[in-house]
Structures are given as C-alpha cells and as structure tokens.
Amino acid sequence: MSQSHRIAGGQIDRGVALRFSFDGKSYTGHPGDTLASALLANGVRLMGRSFKYHRPRGPISAGSEEPNALVELRSGARQEPNTRATVAELFDGLEARSQNRWPSLAFDALAINDRLNSFFTAGFYYKTFMWPAAFWEKVYEPIIRRAAGLGSLSRLEDPDEYDKGFLHCDLLVIGAGPAGLMAALTAGRAGARVILADEDFRMGGRLNAETGEVGGRPGADWAADVVAELAGLPNVRLMARTTVAGAFDHGIFGAVERVSDHLPAPLPGKPRQTLWRIYARRSLLAGGATERPIAFENNDRPGVMLAGALRAYANRWGVAAGDRVVVFTNNEDGLRTATDLQAKGVSVVAVVDSRRGGPLLPGLRHLQGAEVVDSAGRLGLSSVTVRMADGRTEVIPCTALGVSGGWNPNVNIHSHHRSRPVWAEGIAAFAPGADGPAGLAVAGAAAGRLSTHGALLGGQAEALAALGDLGIPATAGDLPKAEDAPVSITPKWYVQGGKGRAWIDQQNDVTVKDVKLAHQENFTSVEHLKRYTTLGMATDQGKTGNVIGLAVMAELTGKPIPETGTTIYRPPYTPVAMGALAGRSRGKEFKPFRLTPSHKWAAEQGAVFVEVGMWLRTQWLPRAGETTWRQSVDREVLATRKSVGICDVTTLGKIDIQGTDAGTFLDRVYANTFSTLAVGKCRYGLMLREDGMVFDDGTTARLAPEEYVMTTTTANAVTVFRHLEFCRQCLWPDLDVQLISTTEAWAQFSVAGPNARRLLEKVVDQDISDAAFPYMGAGNITVCGGLRGRLFRISFSGELAYEIAVPTRYGDALIRKLVEAGEEFGAVVYGTEALGVMRVEKGHVAGNELNGQSSALNMGLGKMVSKKKDSIGMPLSQREGMVAEGGYRLVGVKPVNPADALSAGSHFLPEGAAPVLANDGGWLTSMVWSPHLGHCIALGYLKGGDQKIGTRMRAVNFMNKTDVAVEIVSPHFIDPEGERLRG
C-alpha cells in the first residue's frame, strides 16, 4: 500500500520519490511533503501518544501549532525529540519514531492511565503525592517522569554546529502569506532593504493551501511569481525556513534559520541552524492566523483535524486524510473545506454546521443547527455521533473529521512587549492591541482581516506607511483581485452535554472538565488556570487550545471573554534549540582564550596551564622526575628564594594615565597619595569602592611628570579601567586626564630572588645597581642592545625583585634570553602556584583577601587610607562599624603541630569553644605549603587579630572534617623587616 491516500494536485514533485521510515516501517513521499503529509498520504493517522493519558493521537494541524504529532527524528547523536511532524520537511532517508509509548504505538501499556483518568485530573500530583515528603524526590518524581513526558534525549553530544549572526533592514516582514508578500513586493520595488522571513520552506502561507485566485491566477501561482520577483531584487532577502521567534528591544528580532534541518546532516562546514538578530527600522507582522477546534467528547482521535488543515493537506500536498469526511464548523470558512474536498473527489458525507439558517451547500448533506457530540474508533476515527437540530442523534461512519471553531490571529510577536490583545467581536477572536512594539505594524489575518483581499490590501498599506515613516518614496501598485468574503461565525467553544472528556489542549491532555475543576477550586484567573491545569504549556504554547480554555472559564465565571483576558505571550514563538542559542560558544570555544607572551616557550617546556579569567597562565613547569605538582612548585619556590626565578606577569592590568591632572586623578581614585610620587619611582596603591571596601590594588609608576602607568590585579584589569573611565568622564570631566589600556602592549616578567639583579645586568643596557635603580625605582630602559623597555623594582615575593617589560612581540625572545642568562645562577621559571606560595609567605593580600567585603583596616593596611585628601571610599571607610576595635584583621596562621595540614575556609574558634556561630572568630582565606618553613601556613581574617598574635586557636572545617590547633602569628612569614627586597 503505497501512498494510498494521495490524490491529484498539490505542490509536490511527484517525479521524485523520497524514502523514509516511521517506527521502522518504510514509506515513500515526495519533495514538498512534510513528514505528516507523507504519513497521511500513506494512510498513517496514528502518530503519537498523549502526554498524560497515552491516548492515541494524530495530527490536527498542518503547521507549527501542532500539539499532537510529535515525533523523534533521526538517530544517534542527531536524535531530536518532540519534533512536529507537520513542519518536518521530508528528505530521503528520514528516520522518524513515535514517542511516549511502550512497547509500541499501537499497543501502549501506559494507556492504562486513560482508564484511570478519574484519578489523574488537574492538580492530581499536588494533591496526591504529599506524604511522606521524603518520597517525592526519590520515589514519586522519578515514577511520574517515567510515566509522563514525551520524547527522549540521546544524551550524546550534538555533532552539529550552530551559528549566530546579525542582519539589518529597512523593513522586516514576518510571514510570507498574501499580506507579507504584498508588503515585501511594495517595499522591495521601492528599493527599500527588505527581509521577508517565513517559518515554512515554501513561501505563500495560506495561498498554498487554498484554491482561491489572486489576480486571476491560482493563489499559489501568484505567490510563486511574487517570490520569484522578490528573489531577483538585490535589496530583498528571502528567508524561508526561518522563524521569527521574538520581538526584543529597539526593533531587534530574534530569528532561527533552519539551514540544514531538511537534510540528513549539514553539509561540511555548514551550521545546522543560525540564530539571527535582525535590526529592523520598521517591521510588519503578517503571521496569519491559527484555526481553533470546537471541543466535544472524544474529539482527539486520529482523524479528527482542523478543517483548514484537512483542506491544506488536500490542496497543497495532494492528500486526502480520510476517504469519508465529515466537516464540523461554526463559521463560513469551514464550509470551504467541504467544497474543496468535494471538488477533489473526496467523499464528504456530511457538513455539520452549528449555525442555523442561511443557504445550504449544494450537493452536500449540510446539517444546520447540528453538532458533533462524540466520536468512535480505537486507534483512529471510525464514526462521529451527530446531534441534529431537532435533538435526535445519528452515528455517521467517517475516517476524517474537519473541525473549525474560527481563526485566531497570531498576535504573539505583537504581544512580546506585553501588549494585551483586544477582543474582536466580528471574528470572535483576540486581535492585536494598540501598544505593540515600537515600529511594528500588523497586517492580514494576524491583524484580524481574514479575507485574501484584506490581507493584500493591509500588506500594501502597512508597507507604504512604514516606507513613508522612513522617507523612502513608494507607490501603491495595482492590487491583485482576490476573494473578500466577510467573516460569518457564531461562536461555539465546546459542545454541551456528554459524560466523556472533551479535549481543549491536546498536548497537555487538558479537558473542559479540568477547566471546570480549576474554576471549582477558585483558580479562575487565566494565569492560575494555566498553572493549575497546564493549559497552554509545552511546545505548542496552546496555540489551538488557549482561547477555548479561557472562553470556557469566562462562561463559568460569568465574565465576558475580553475581561477574562489572555495569559502573557513570551518569546520564543515556537521552540528554539539550545544549540541555536549557544551558537559557537560551546566546549573549548565557549569563550576566547588569551595567551601570554611566554605561552609558546612554556608549552615547549611542558608547562601546566591554568585558566585565569580568559588567560591561560603557566601554573607550574614540571621537570623530569617530578611526579606531583607539589614537587614542581616547591622546587620553583626554593630556587627563587635561593637564587632567582622568572615569572610571566603580563596578565596584570596596565593602564596608561596621562595629562596635567593625572596626579590629582590618582589621588582621588587611590586611597593613598600619588601626586607626590617622584618621577622614576613607583608605589603600592590601594583603591577603594565608594562604600569603603577595597576594590583593587597594584603598583603605579610615574614615568614622566604627566605620565603614570598603573598596574591592576589580573582579575580586575577591565573593571578598574571601566571604573577609571567612569571617574574621568562622569565624576571629574574638568580634569585633564587621558586613559588607555596597555595590558597587551607589553610583555612583562618578574625576576625575583637574591640574584635577580645579577641576571638582569646581563640583559639591561643601563646601570641597575642599588644606587642607580633603588627599591621602588621605575623607568624606561633599553634591553639587549637597544630595544626599548621598562623596568620596575617591585616585589610580590619578598625577594629582591624587578619587573621588566618589552614590546609584546619580543616577549618570547626575552624569556628565552632571561632563561639563558639565568643558567649560571640556576634560575627557574615559576608559575602561578609558586607565585601564590611566595605571596602568602610574604603576607601579601590577593584575590582571596580582596573579596569585596574587606576594608583596608581588615587587611592591615588602614594607615594607607590618607585622611589628608578626599578619595573614593575614604569617607565611608571611616564609618564607626568599619573602624571599630575588634574587627577582622589579617593574621598569619601556622599549625601548632607542623605535621598538621590546614585548609582554606576553616573557621577560627577559641580553644574549647563549641562550634557555633557565636564563637566564630573569622576564617582562613589562603593556605599554602611553605617549602621554606616546612609546614603549612595560612592567612586569615580574625576578629581582633592584631591583639591575638601569639595566641592559640582552632581552625575548624566542617567540610573537610578537620579541627586543627593553630597559632596566630604575623602575616609576614618571610623577612618581616623587608631587608631582602631592599638588598
């Protein structure tokens, strides 16, 4: 049985057969088919099981609003769950599987839920699984998740790439139906830059699904001709397979282009999808309308569809979804389905029209004042029960039922900025309100104008208005002639009577009864209704069910529908893959890397790197025979303190500060004074936030009377620069100060240790003796026979130390030179671990102490905050609570028993005190193993710590389950008098 339900016509290429499989069974279709149309063509109506009750379900729609026909596509790592068969473009080799069923789609064991439905009403979980509480996470939730849910994840890494991009246009047209095409044509012919985006792979919207003429030709042909003309205009970008998913601020729209979803796999190098941010000067929503059903008992059987979808399958895809068709409608548009199918030779056995009066359809059994009250058929529709106008009922055998309850304008995008749609009585639906996103107009069915003529006219008019706003001259071309039938609808939301379930939201198995239960339990607000019943959640976001649900609620509360209102519309319009949102930012490419000037050399040495922000810094450099990181780090520390070590410190922020007021500027941003700093000297500086807490620290050198270079911590390089720019531009625009970052311009290396000077003397061209270049000296130098460089005599390790800088392109050469020159001294290159050990040994604060909650006084640097001048943070650093005796003070910590290990994060407790908050004395901020001392040492903040030097406490860590007796000591473990660094 091959394509037994294929009928004549349609926009498919019958000359090409595409093979595909569904649940392992092979079928054929044609280019132009969706998975749903191809399955229906092959007589397959059953495509899935429902979310909660595992009811047999088939497609009800032919578009992105589909709640039922959700399938898994592809296999392996490309397996994608919850894909709508109605929009999945068929390709040769497509693999599809039904989901949420076991062991098979036709026989699903969990369909027992349907028998037990009286236990599973709305709110069932909240009421039932309350006791015992501990069971929820371990027992109830896993069972419920196993029983409910839809598709499954492969749990394999997505093998495809996703891209992102930015587009600009004068006019973005969302939707390529008659309104969108007319708008794009008007603007395109006027020379405006136009983007026309449509979620479908074939542009034309409903024109492809209808038989009406436009401009004397079939609508689909007119659409194809317009698309061809637009494709020839260089100022127009046609974006099929592109869903505009959201309206964001300032005329920016998010759109997902499915570049490769219609292929078995993306072509080499091509992304699967691209997320575009479209910057539109003006935009037009021409997204059409979505048909809604009428709820009646057992209205969810495979074969029960929206009337417009039934028509679309016949007209666009040449598919008769059933061989005996009944149409159930409350409006004129539903009758079109009957006449179109009849014209195509499909047997239309009855038209059930809930309206009374009016002309009868010729040649059809047109039952006015009647309604469908029930259906039958285990895995697919076999008959409907119709209640006639006179009250008697009749069972009518049929295999397809087209239901039309009216059309809802697709207002979503227009409501993404919280514009509330307004009730349009004439079409019995919500239409766009007045306060949509700035620059966004609406035309066609999306605006509530449901005729083709209305769409063409609206598209043209709104395009002309947009172009007028932009000052782009345009003329209204001839409008092609098209049908302009008025809307005739008598609202009917659900069929009264009947004891079974009438389905409103088929994706979430929400029934009329559930809405009634919500009302009974006082969840009457639409937002409460949604959360209590799950109406309108999941992939379809209630596109077919929401209005019915709130109409039922309106009836129950006695409020009119407009007063009942809608829930909030939020992006995305249809589901967006996480991969598209991530783009290329995943795995190793999650963020860019920053490489230091010595990276190449260090990699050659087998260095271990550590991520420091975006930087990759050398953490340590293992040597042959070293099997643990501690061995490498200990060696680096000991060698540096014994002779000399070299470390790449390029990552520290460097900011060039120039101007006649540069000194004044620094006095204001630093807590201590810099205007008095002599040229050729540098000074340690402490920068506070306005609240008086320490922001950052570093050294700043004065290279010329009006030129300083500031260094910052690596972590705060950007934030300090941003802060300085704010101060310069906003706080003190009267100061003559110019700033620019030079972090990357200079390769800078620390050379530390007793032999630091002797090593540098082999490299630096000038005299750098203690007399010529004393402690805290700074200045321009030349290196290796003339290369311009900079030298700073500063120390983070406590040793005699310098930082030497050259233009970055020479950084690699310089470290090689320093290593070579250091050979005779046994020089080592050390990484960030050794750097950390030495700074703790010396008692310097770093990131763990600069935690945003600590003041200069806490750090033992209170005297650096000058009271002789005003500076950011100084006034608030003097608050009573900040300067109170007994506050946290930086202390050194060592274990009483040198064999004991310490751990950062441990809390200080007095000896014998209970481990409760009231006894908490502070915490260990940084801990290292000091190879110099041969035991662990730490820094910490201890309440009244300056008064507790020499006392004993406990360092308690509940995480590590340690309780260590410690001695509180000075934070300066090495050379407290500073003799080494001045040597």
Added chain:
Amino acid sequence: MANLKPLTALGHDAPEVLSIGAVRISERFDVALASVAARRGKAGDLASAAQGIGLPLPAPATHQAGDPWSAFWVAPEMWFVEAPFASHEDIAARLKAALGDTTSVTEQTDAWVRFDIAAPDLAPLFERLSNLDLARAPVGFASRTVIEHVGTYLVKRAAGEVVLYGPRSSAASLLHVLEVTAKSLL
C-alpha cells in the same frame, strides 16, 4: 638594534595568510600603532600640530589613510594612528615629539593583532561576526565592535576590504572564529 627575534601575535616568525574560498585573511605585522588623545582644551592645538606633520584626525566613526600616517577615530578627541613599522617602530616617541604637550600619546603597536580581510562580498562573512551594518557602512567607516566576545576595531578600507584590530593575546581565538565562519560560507 637588539638581537631579540620578534614573533607575530599568532606566535610565528612570519604573518599568517589564509585563503578560504573567496575570503583572504592576512595577518599584518608591519604596522605600528599609537593612540593620540588631545589634552583637555587642546584639540585645536593638536589639529594644528597634526596638520603640520600630515597626520589626519578623521571625524567620528571614520578612518583616513595617508602617508606615512593614517588614523581612525576611537573616542571623542582620540585616535589610533597607523604608520609603517619598519620606519616607525618608535611611533609613540615620534608622535610625542611632533605633537608635544597638546597630546597624550601611548604606544599600541603590540596591544593588537591586525587582520586584513578581503573578499568580493564581505557581507555574508561579517553578518555572522558583527552587529555592524557593514553593507551600509561607507568606505572609510571605522567602529568598535564585538566579535565572539572579543572587542575589536573594524575599518572598512574598501568595498571588499576590512581591517580588523583585535587584542593581541586573543589573536588565535579571533582567527579561529574568522576561519570557521569563512568555511561555513563555502
């Protein structure tokens, strides 16, 4: 001169050149760069001094080519000045000497990696990289823009030629994204 061998931002002895389809990406290693910022209230003096040495100080969002000096605007009363590296390695010192106290000059040569990117139509590449409207931008347009989290300066030198300055330390990451994006266009 010192006997130290320079490396390009990508860590090589010579600049990298890639051809990917119609897109050609050329690392430039031969351009010296410095920032020039007018001291407060000295913009007029700077303009005069700049004119004296033939240094263009183009309007906001523009680049102006010259010989030997070219420049592009980066901030109010602030420009990046380009010159041949071979003859102007000491670009900052030269500019400071010429412009004197009207100006704050800072060497920027090695703070940046420069890629010259050429293709008959650069729009498909850059619409995947930057939110700038490159197609509408006139020749000579210059702007800061972010490409895959990396802050860059972009200069449209000709219809099919763009100069991109990115932070030197991220040169490899920036080239990687240029490369994969160009490949996606094949």
